[in-house]
Amino acid sequence: MGIVAIPRSSSEDHIRENFASLEVVLTDDELEQISNLDRGDRIVSPDFAPF
Numbered sequence: 001m002g003i004v005a006i007p008r009s010s011s012e013d014h015i016r017e018n019f020a021s022l023e024v025v026l027t028d029d030e031l032e033q034i035s036n037l038d039r040g041d042r043i044v045s046p047d048f049a050p051f
Helices: 012-023 028-035
Strands: none
Touching: none
């Protein structure tokens, strides 16, 4: 599981920018750097979910 940002906007210009972001292309090196990021930390660690 990962973290997903859900873009939204009421501004037409920002909506166009959000759709333009779908055209981003990452190199194999950039994808590898992302894959190697430490993802061991939980964002939320409530007492009722110790796993």
